[in-house]
């Protein structure tokens with residue numbers, strides 16, 4: 001490269017960076033308005049008990065229907081919402097919506113199921129979290145045992161603080177699970193003391209459990225550890241029957257994944273999974 005070419009390259013780079021920053025700013029602005037404009041909605045993915053084949057719960061996952069760009073993945077907008085602090089009102093909306101929907105289904109007479117809701121770091125750290133949860137349970141009338149909150153390993157890094165927060169949540173009767181288990185860096189030392197109910201094995205291990213014996217070893221070790229610690233264990237990302245049979249062999253309690261269903265909107269979930277709630281799935 002001569003100096004001139006280099007200059008052009010740099011310019012291009014600066015321009016691309018600026019575009020990125022602008023796009024980001026725009027998206028953040030859009031995100032700020034999205035809640036008031038009703039652009040968020042929830043989808044639900046069934047959770048299946050492997051021994052009985054029955055549905056026992058569902059995970060609520062947020063979606064953003066952007067007016068111009070169409071659906072945007074939570075992997076893209078949750079980090080943005082987290083940085084801007086918007087995750088707190090958004091997370092509260094998700095929690096209220098999920099609890100209200102579950103209560104509606106219970107009142108419609110379907111067998112009672114547990115709804116899992118993901119918490120973000122900022123939400124988990126928020127001093128009003130417990131008040132928010134209690135308030136939403138009171139408002140919606142959902143009994144606490146039908147709610148499970150998912151946190152990730154990294155949120156337990158500040159052990160004393162996490163312990164305190166989890167203890168308060170457990171005290172009101174809400175369940176807690178560790179999501180994406182195995183991908184974080186929490187030590188077993190943490191795990192043994194944390195007041196949690198469930199481990200959710202990350203889907204990266206489950207996805208290739210039949211192709212890679214190391215993944216199989218990890219899945220079976222986590223499952224067995226969960227049993228010994230008297231925790232429930234859920235496998236995420238089950239996509240085929242071979243994986244399902246492997247997990248059942250390991251006495252993994254529950255599973256979630258495309259093999260049963262992708263996350264779907266409430267009306268479809270009701271049609272597909274609740275009307276025949278007592279029929280085994282998969």
Ligand code: C2E
Pocket residue numbers: 045060061062073074075078091094118119120150179180203236237238239256257258259263
């Ligand atoms: P997650 O909590 O681990 O949720 C599971 C993700 O795996 C979901 O992606 C789900 O659609 C996907 N999945 C489920 N089964 C399969 C499968 O068999 N194969 C494959 N390839 N994928 C599967 P989604 O909905 O895009 O969400 C991504 C992440 O965004 C979630 O991971 C969660 O960390 C976060 N998220 C979603 N909704 C919320 C929310 O309301 N609040 C917060 N704080 N985070 C959320």
Ligand code: MG
Pocket residue numbers: 059118150179
């Ligand atoms: Mg989750």
Ligand code: MG
Pocket residue numbers: 118152179180
């Ligand atoms: Mg997650």
Ligand code: MG
Pocket residue numbers: 179180200202203236
């Ligand atoms: Mg996960």
